[in-house]
Amino acid sequence: MKTIIKDGTLITASETFRADILIDGEKIALIGNELTRNGNERVINARNKFVFPGGIDVHTHFDLPMFGTVSSDDHYTGHKAAAFGGTTTVIDFVPHEVSSLRANIDNWHAKADVKAAIDFGFHMNITQWDTQIAEQIPALEQEGITSLKVFSAYNRRMRLQDGEIFQVMRIAKRCGFLTMLHAENGDVIDILVAEAQASGHLTPEWHALTRPAWGAVEAVLRGIALAAQAQAPLYIVHMNAAGEVDQLQYALERNLPVMGETCPQYLFFTIDDLRRNDGSKWVCSPPVRSEEDNQRLWKGLKDEVIQVFSTDHCPFFFDGNKPIIYEGKSVAIPGKELGQGDFTKIPNGMPGVGDRMVILWSFGVKTGRINPNQFVALTSTNPAKIFGLYPRKGTLMPGSDADIVIWDPEMHVKYGVSLSQHRTDYNLYEGWNLIGFPEMVFLRGNVIVDRQQWYGREGMGTYLCRKPFTPFS
């Protein structure tokens, strides 16, 4: 089966040019000038459209147990929402529940493999530490996992001590793996949360007030320092505070191999949103902060201090008592209402995997904050390069998987829960006017989205074995 995409404007991380693409099976076979049908190729007219490599969201949490419930998108519904937003690859985090890393991974495969509708990989959380765990890390390469996530917060649940993180980084260095850091100061958070509870400060805004930005800022530099001492690369997840960007830039100016991502929620929202009646919708960790932080993060994207735009997608129902209709069936999953009256019980997270590209296009590219090449770099090429998927993913070159988005830059939509396909009852961008939207999405040569039609299916997604990290600059 072959397909020709005719007359589109192809955008890569550096190039913008008119060309046709020939897809042969799962791969891009040719990029050429005047590709013509010489058999039974399907021909798709992309005139006046942009053609992007499929998006890659390297930070998702599907079907994740939390606070007695579970994130409301599973590996099927989340993948489907991703696809509608132009994303064809996701990387999900394997929780470190039992000591055997392999057992944790098997468990996650059991949940994901049968449901996967787009391609996917796994990061491995390392949230316990001892010699046995250390010894299991090198074998992760055989599992196709080359990135490890550690936490400097969530004491007594997921946090590793500095010395443990340092040891993870040194093993990662030896194996060619990349260490990812959730950067907050767990000690201070615990003290402030306990005080807030004791004082009856239980509204959602206290979620932010008990996790101050300075804790995130110092934890970023701490991670950088540990990595520098381990001579290992480092990737900061969900950057959210101005000072984090400052510190990442400080490290880059000193030629350290450090990288970072931010997520849509940190560009638009602030503690004021947590103060709304429905503030629990904005409860995520780290928290949304201030307008000044929003602006510094935008600048970080533009200046390429931040290389990746991901989501930390981890949705919950705002009101898990009220079912919604999803694929024709009524669904209700306990959600934010669990924390009614106590912010510490609000499930942490929000939808985003489907919003990511459409929001960045309208508010990043259309506003002139970034250019279309940077859009592709942030949403696809850089994630692929950093996480060992390039050039199979992340570009439009021959030999690459035919993961392709045909993007209509002139489509106007009023966005929100009716257009986003997340399995939840709210969307952060409800009613926002967007210009530019995916028209067709290909996964390895197959059309999975065509306008609002879904052609994907459970099990269609392939697990991606990722290569070791190579220096990125």
Added chain:
Amino acid sequence: MKTIIKDGTLITASETFRADILIDGEKIALIGNELTRNGNERVINARNKFVFPGGIDVHTHFDLPMFGTVSSDDHYTGHKAAAFGGTTTVIDFVPHEVSSLRANIDNWHAKADVKAAIDFGFHMNITQWDTQIAEQIPALEQEGITSLKVFSAYNRRMRLQDGEIFQVMRIAKRCGFLTMLHAENGDVIDILVAEAQASGHLTPEWHALTRPAWGAVEAVLRGIALAAQAQAPLYIVHMNAAGEVDQLQYALERNLPVMGETCPQYLFFTIDDLRRNDGSKWVCSPPVRSEEDNQRLWKGLKDEVIQVFSTDHCPFFFDGNKPIIYEGKSVAIPGKELGQGDFTKIPNGMPGVGDRMVILWSFGVKTGRINPNQFVALTSTNPAKIFGLYPRKGTLMPGSDADIVIWDPEMHVKYGVSLSQHRTDYNLYEGWNLIGFPEMVFLRGNVIVDRQQWYGREGMGTYLCRKPFTPFS
């Protein structure tokens, strides 16, 4: 006539991937995976080679009259040297000798068109100013010229006053042209030169001592300020001082549309070279400065504060009394010896158009200072984008001119005048060991260089009409 370049590793400003290229006539027609001969295509094996877009040197001075002599490369010999170094496009500056811009351009075409061996464009110098000149500027677009060079030095010869530069920029803004600035402080230079002469300080090092870096630094910010006030883009030519990079970065952080280039000589040489017995070889304007300046410029390239790597190629014989053999004939052109005993009479300039890419590869990429994608961005893609040649030039995409370099990353050479093809008697990098060298060079589909064989010829180069400037970031 078709050619297939097989199995090379293609490098663009963002991508690195294995693919084949089909050249059809003058254009790249296809990029594909397994392109096979289905006719009489010539097939070239590029296995284990890199494939780059042909280099673009946007700053050359061929056949330029100066100090009673002329730069020793004309539009043929200079083009040929460029080609041997992997460069397939040059942009030369049209001197503003007579008031009619058109007459100056015609004069330059008369010199260049018949000789051109690679593709070329022109920048227009604006070194006189009155209403009539102002009125002629918009028509330059019809001449294919969309960039204007002004000088804040060379009082009473080429300098415009600040208000005149400001007016040039505003007209440029209206026309979509880009203003290029030679940034030095002419007033101070004149005073210092007169004093040096009066004091009998006449050795080549006084060339540098009479043109202090601070004058260049302030002139960069002055240009930036004038451009900011004119709301016009600005391009700083031949950046040479650490403080210039600082100031360009200062402007970029404030989101101004400013850009800059540096040249090989400013990365490696210092005033100490001017103090050598053969110091006149290093006399160029602005002068080479200090080790600290070298390092800051390297960092500027890496951080993308500087977007373009050009040469300011303007060679002279070190000893114009001693002929060399060029294409079998004896040639001698008066050169640096004219300034024997008086630095003010040493013709300003040095060879470089052929050295540019091989030097940057060995000392930029092989040392890890920049990566191969940045190499392509600096030597080809960015120049094409900034100077209105993209995507015809500057990339390897279908529809682009088939200007292609097959680069052998493992070739070891001892570089110098015997390998560089400049028509002069010295090379700045004499005896330097390089790794990585062009193997074949295509100009619009034609092989013009194959190892040390030259297949180009006079008149083969095409004059390039350039498009207006579009914002570059």
Added chain:
Amino acid sequence: MKTIIKDGTLITASETFRADILIDGEKIALIGNELTRNGNERVINARNKFVFPGGIDVHTHFDLPMFGTVSSDDHYTGHKAAAFGGTTTVIDFVPHEVSSLRANIDNWHAKADVKAAIDFGFHMNITQWDTQIAEQIPALEQEGITSLKVFSAYNRRMRLQDGEIFQVMRIAKRCGFLTMLHAENGDVIDILVAEAQASGHLTPEWHALTRPAWGAVEAVLRGIALAAQAQAPLYIVHMNAAGEVDQLQYALERNLPVMGETCPQYLFFTIDDLRRNDGSKWVCSPPVRSEEDNQRLWKGLKDEVIQVFSTDHCPFFFDGNKPIIYEGKSVAIPGKELGQGDFTKIPNGMPGVGDRMVILWSFGVKTGRINPNQFVALTSTNPAKIFGLYPRKGTLMPGSDADIVIWDPEMHVKYGVSLSQHRTDYNLYEGWNLIGFPEMVFLRGNVIVDRQQWYGREGMGTYLCRKPFTPFS
């Protein structure tokens, strides 16, 4: 005649301590713990008061002809206003009207000496340039003048070319003089003003729009570069734009001997004030700019990037047709109304000499932006050190002139034209609530202000011969 000031809290640029001061004649004789009367000393109780060295305003323009009128404070009324605000020394600028510097100075002495009510010095403007002028500069030291002011704006009136400024700086360096720079870009201003006039843009806001901040910013770096090349110190007058502070800081980080001042108007007002009905009150050059500029200047004061707080006092009546009563007499002097309908004819300048210290105390010290020692440094000690008056002026040490302010930190006043003593009909801070005000002011041991009583008189002020510049850090 002796005086003891008892029990005050003395504040110097670094110290804060309880002590008594014995004034003997014109000098501070003793600072001690328990000074007691042992003769007929006058004893003044300063308990709960601060005791400062008398303020020094190094930037005033008294009795200055402009646009067919004259600044409305002469060397008596301006001195009196200064004294009421805590200032006991001013330095005024001698216009360079005729070629002979001595003749200009004599002329200014003729106006000032008989009227002076506080101590005063002169700076010499250098606004014409030729060999004869250059040769007269060294002799200024005999006139007690060791600072020269040059302008990079006011083409064809006061501007010197860069090379001329460079020559002034080199002579200054040789003589131990300090060069002061009015930093704007005259070329651009002239073009913009002509355009505004041609377009009928004649309201006061166009005064600001035709003098863009970027011109001031680059002119600061230009001045710095000229000074660096001349190896001479530099002082930037009336800093007004954020970028000016950035550039001064850039130079300080490179260990250059550069300094700067700002004035009250640049901390509080913006182009929006020029848009008011009475906007002409805020017309001064350089213009007031933006809130962001205000904030950066405050930060420059706090961080000691800016060392001096002066005024550029040059008042005009808002409505010179309506007389005011001054010392019992009706006075009217043509003023801002001259530019009714044409901003280019509005006399440039505003009152300030009396406002300076009370405004800085209330909005700098009381708000915590600076501390009381910095207040003294900015208003008195640094000006004295930089302009060759220290330790005669600028401190409270034995041997210094007994120029002393007893400051009541708890006095609340509603400020404005009724309290300020300028001879004009408006005050920029009309109706502002201030806390902290001078209670008594001594000039060389004599009480000249006691609450709202004036004991000064014409001719009481002494002309100060200033010493050469010594490095200040």
Added chain:
Amino acid sequence: MKTIIKDGTLITASETFRADILIDGEKIALIGNELTRNGNERVINARNKFVFPGGIDVHTHFDLPMFGTVSSDDHYTGHKAAAFGGTTTVIDFVPHEVSSLRANIDNWHAKADVKAAIDFGFHMNITQWDTQIAEQIPALEQEGITSLKVFSAYNRRMRLQDGEIFQVMRIAKRCGFLTMLHAENGDVIDILVAEAQASGHLTPEWHALTRPAWGAVEAVLRGIALAAQAQAPLYIVHMNAAGEVDQLQYALERNLPVMGETCPQYLFFTIDDLRRNDGSKWVCSPPVRSEEDNQRLWKGLKDEVIQVFSTDHCPFFFDGNKPIIYEGKSVAIPGKELGQGDFTKIPNGMPGVGDRMVILWSFGVKTGRINPNQFVALTSTNPAKIFGLYPRKGTLMPGSDADIVIWDPEMHVKYGVSLSQHRTDYNLYEGWNLIGFPEMVFLRGNVIVDRQQWYGREGMGTYLCRKPFTPFS
């Protein structure tokens, strides 16, 4: 008993002026112009001499048990050495050996009070943490202790966890105390030390290699962040790495109340000194680092990013087997030789209390890096202000203690163990040529040093109750 110091040049943190000082008993009574004997005052001629306030070294460790020995200066010999170097006040750290803070303090008083030869105060180490300890902190004010030192290194010995440090800071904030931080990353150090030992890397240079600078840098920002979150002031002890200065500056630019000190060893020495045969002499924690770090620290002093110059004086014999003669008696105390063959057993520390001022004068002031006023600020005024001793100490004002140094700026000495008075067998500056040296030193009006004569005695020093911290800027 009264003394007049005649005709000296008094230097304070901001002033430089000729004046006489009258000392009456323990206090400065008068500063005046022409103080004359009118009784039996002793008159000391200070013509051509500088007069400074007595030095304050806020970081000493006298008689400190370590590694089975004890620092070789006790509270007498160390005080005496301090005095000979111009220092009249020291603040020593009380180890937190037993849970009762009062018991620790009593123990330290028992050692210090009878021996003290100059004035002294105590800081309290907090190196254990529980509710009982927390509750004892406020009462330290009654002990005259208003500063607490915490460590982020020395796991399982002195380190507090981040949350504990945060709690200390919050209590400190409530009490008006200042928290001092030893900033290193204990976790990484422990891992690296264990590895070095396991690998047989036991030479002194491994002391530095196992305590990398990045650990210090991040710990500084961590401390800043904890303090920012506690809204408390912070003081970083013994700053030693370039990045620490960068981070302190980052915090100052954000208006946080942070301060820091550096010590002489960090300005001059590097890991290369540890590689010498007698490298153990340079073993201190944090370690000496690189030339680049030295330079950044000098710049930090000049720019006032670092406010205090102290010593971390903690001397040991280089060879404790070879006695020296001290005050006529043979003394030998086990020292650096304990770590022969194993860097982990080398007592950490070096002499410095006597070197501090003479070294800073010769290499700071005489070289032009800082000016004499900054010298006074760094060595006396700032320490007094920051640690609650001002204006009793740290200045030359009436009412202050008559702690005075008469400094001969022209005295040339070849420095070393023969001139420094530390009770140890080596000096880091052995054989260095110094210009400028104390001539006489007064402690509360008493001459304790006159040239090389010692007039002090055990028990003469007074314990200083210090006031709470007040904001310093």
